[in-house]
Amino acid sequence: MKEQKSPKKPLLFYYAIVMLAVILFNSMVMPYFVRRQVTDVDYSTFLSQVEEGKVESVTIEDGEILFKGKDENGEARWYITGEMNDPNLVERLKDKVPSFNAPAPQKSSPIITLLLSYLLPILLFMGLGQLLMKSMEKRMGGNAMTFGKSNAKIYVSAQTGKTFADVAGQDEAKESLQEIVDFLHDPAKYTAIGATMPKGALLVGPPGTGKTLLAQAVAGEAQVPFFSISGSEFVEMFVGMGAAKVRDLFKQAQEKAPCIVFIDEIDTIGKKRDNGGIGGNDEREQTLNQLLTEMDGFDGKKGVVILAATNRPDTLDKALLRPGRFDRRIPVELPDLAGREAILKVHSKKILTEPDIDYRAIALATSGASGAELANIINEGALRAVRSGRTLVSQSDLEESVEVVIAGYQRKNAVISPKEREIVAYHEIGHALVAAKQSDSAPVHKITIIPRTSGALGYTMQVDEGEKFLMSREEAYSKLATLTGGRAAEELIFGTMTSGASNDIEQATRLARSMVTRLGMTDAFDMMALETLNNQYLGGDASLTCSPQTAAKIDDQVLALIKNAHARAVEILKENQEKLHELASYLLEKETITGEEFMEILNR
Ligand code: ADP
Ligand code: MG
Ligand code: ZN
Numbered sequence: 001m002k003e004q005k006s007p008k009k010p011l012l013f014y015y016a017i018v019m020l021a022v023i024l025f026n027s028m029v030m031p032y033f034v035r036r037q038v039t040d041v042d043y044s045t046f047l048s049q050v051e052e053g054k055v056e057s058v059t060i061e062d063g064e065i066l067f068k069g070k071d072e073n074g075e076a077r078w079y080i081t082g083e084m085n086d087p088n089l090v091e092r093l094k095d096k097v098p099s100f101n102a103p104a105p106q107k108s109s110p111i112i113t114l115l116l117s118y119l120l121p122i123l124l125f126m127g128l129g130q131l132l133m134k135s136m137e138k139r140m141g142g143n144a145m146t147f148g149k150s151n152a153k154i155y156v157s158a159q160t161g162k163t164f165a166d167v168a169g170q171d172e173a174k175e176s177l178q179e180i181v182d183f184l185h186d187p188a189k190y191t192a193i194g195a196t197m198p199k200g201a202l203l204v205g206p207p208g209t210g211k212t213l214l215a216q217a218v219a220g221e222a223q224v225p226f227f228s229i230s231g232s233e234f235v236e237m238f239v240g241m242g243a244a245k246v247r248d249l250f251k252q253a254q255e256k257a258p259c260i261v262f263i264d265e266i267d268t269i270g271k272k273r274d275n276g277g278i279g280g281n282d283e284r285e286q287t288l289n290q291l292l293t294e295m296d297g298f299d300g301k302k303g304v305v306i307l308a309a310t311n312r313p314d315t316l317d318k319a320l321l322r323p324g325r326f327d328r329r330i331p332v333e334l335p336d337l338a339g340r341e342a343i344l345k346v347h348s349k350k351i352l353t354e355p356d357i358d359y360r361a362i363a364l365a366t367s368g369a370s371g372a373e374l375a376n377i378i379n380e381g382a383l384r385a386v387r388s389g390r391t392l393v394s395q396s397d398l399e400e401s402v403e404v405v406i407a408g409y410q411r412k413n414a415v416i417s418p419k420e421r422e423i424v425a426y427h428e429i430g431h432a433l434v435a436a437k438q439s440d441s442a443p444v445h446k447i448t449i450i451p452r453t454s455g456a457l458g459y460t461m462q463v464d465e466g467e468k469f470l471m472s473r474e475e476a477y478s479k480l481a482t483l484t485g486g487r488a489a490e491e492l493i494f495g496t497m498t499s500g501a502s503n504d505i506e507q508a509t510r511l512a513r514s515m516v517t518r519l520g521m522t523d524a525f526d527m528m529a530l531e532t533l534n535n536q537y538l539g540g541d542a543s544l545t546c547s548p549q550t551a552a553k554i555d556d557q558v559l560a561l562i563k564n565a566h567a568r569a570v571e572i573l574k575e576n577q578e579k580l581h582e583l584a585s586y587l588l589e590k591e592t593i594t595g596e597e598f599m600e601i602l603n604r
Helices: 010-034 045-053 090-094 109-142 171-185 187-193 211-222 241-256 284-295 339-349 360-365 371-385 395-407 419-434 473-496 499-517 548-575 577-592 597-601
Strands: 057-059 063-068 076-082 153-155 200-204 226-230 259-264 304-310 328-331 446-447 459-462 531-533 540-542 593-595
Touching: 010 109, 045 076, 045 090, 076 259, 153 371, 171 187, 171 200, 171 211, 171 259, 171 328, 171 531, 187 241, 200 531, 200 548, 211 226, 211 259, 211 304, 211 360, 226 241, 241 259, 241 284, 339 360, 339 371, 371 395, 419 446, 419 459, 419 473, 419 499, 419 548, 419 577, 419 597, 446 597, 473 548, 473 577, 499 531, 499 540, 499 548, 548 577, 577 593, 577 597, 593 597
Parallel strands: 200 304, 200 328, 226 259, 259 304
Antiparallel strands: 057 063, 063 076, 153 226, 446 459, 446 593, 531 540
């Protein structure tokens, strides 16, 4: 978010300018009007001026006599006096005054004075206020005064420029959405057989898997108006606006039907309404209620389809998910191996690469990466190629950028003492050896002791040969042992413990805990669920569903698992102590070694 700019000049500054203008006006322009002012005189002065023949013209109006006479200096001047009951007046004027009832200057000149000195400043102030309002609105980024106007952007195909071809993998999601696009093109085909389209479809999945991208692609494919609004835009500055915006959005949509309405990040307005709290959040509830009402209110046959995206489906209000509202749920999961390869290929079309890039190898090394991360890997690769002065992106650029995304950039000039480097080398070889000596763990792909900006001083990369969807109990045990392998090597060789194992400890504990509480992999708890995942798409923090007594037992089980794995790792390393020394000194010399080199030395 951009930082809010403070107004360039304080309000006081503008007021000062206006006051100055008023003062100047009164002191310089006013005298001019004042001079032209009509002077009050008494009736006898009028008569004597008439007698002396000084009066040029006279106008009688509303019981007042306006006349143009002469002042002491003989200059012509307008005077005013009251009308007297003087029957001879007309006779007298006939002789002495050339112009009778001639047009006189507007008697209103005192009024003009009033207007100019009071009304003008007020107008000025009002104008200034208006200006200030406008600039304020601009700064607030919204239209402060246009209450209830939805600021949904209408995307048309040409504007997003995205089509289904831009979305790699996600075939099931595309199929579901294709049906909606078809319906909007030719509703008759569906209504003829009696089928009704779902009113709404909810795209659900972790961040960066292409939900927003898919919606944009639908806009590109559909060739119908596409209203796009983010959930957070409903819950904005002014209380009570959300509901009005929803109403307006649907009104617009119905006018433009057939069309698509896309609500991104719908969880911001669609949260469960009952989740306690003090007083709840009225604003959000009103917005949600309005959304529910609108979704019921419109006729599905008319051709308004509502798409929404979220990565927190579990927090959505049940009412939103019932049939007739968002009745279709389209999962947009993390890509599998084939999906990752396809995404890498789609994004590599935007860059220049050497001819023989092995995308499958990159896809294998990026298990669990989202589409957004893969796009980032391609871009990092291109940046690296430019940095080293090449015109084409190579395989090694991409491999390095995988590591950049996983572990951060290399810290080339980090100074690490020889002793510490040695410890790190043994630590990493410890992981690799324990992994290699167990049959259920993934092959070692690369070992390095070049420090990274993430804080890692080295790491061991393991890459499975194919896509894995299940994890067996044996694999879980092997993984635990491998995670403890680094610390085990430190203990065995140096007889000490370092802080370098902190990340391993965290990972091992998390794995052991899920084995106990959610995967049912211990005899003690059998298949009892002890934890539920809260946000499966956002990191997945878990909450306990058992008694405090059981919680204590869980801790015991977790500890036992880890101790067991640690002991196994120490045992494996003891058996292969010679190889441990040999590999560690090789790694110290080379800094980075591949899985093949590692296996070659191990099997010598
Ligand atoms: P989400 O809305 O699910 O959080 P986005 O749709 O904003 O994720 O995706 C972010 C970026 O990641 C996209 O702009 C695109 O570059 C890339 N991306 C994600 N998934 C895919 C995919 N399946 N195919 C191609 N690119 C993808
Ligand atoms: Mg998104
Ligand atoms: Zn480690």
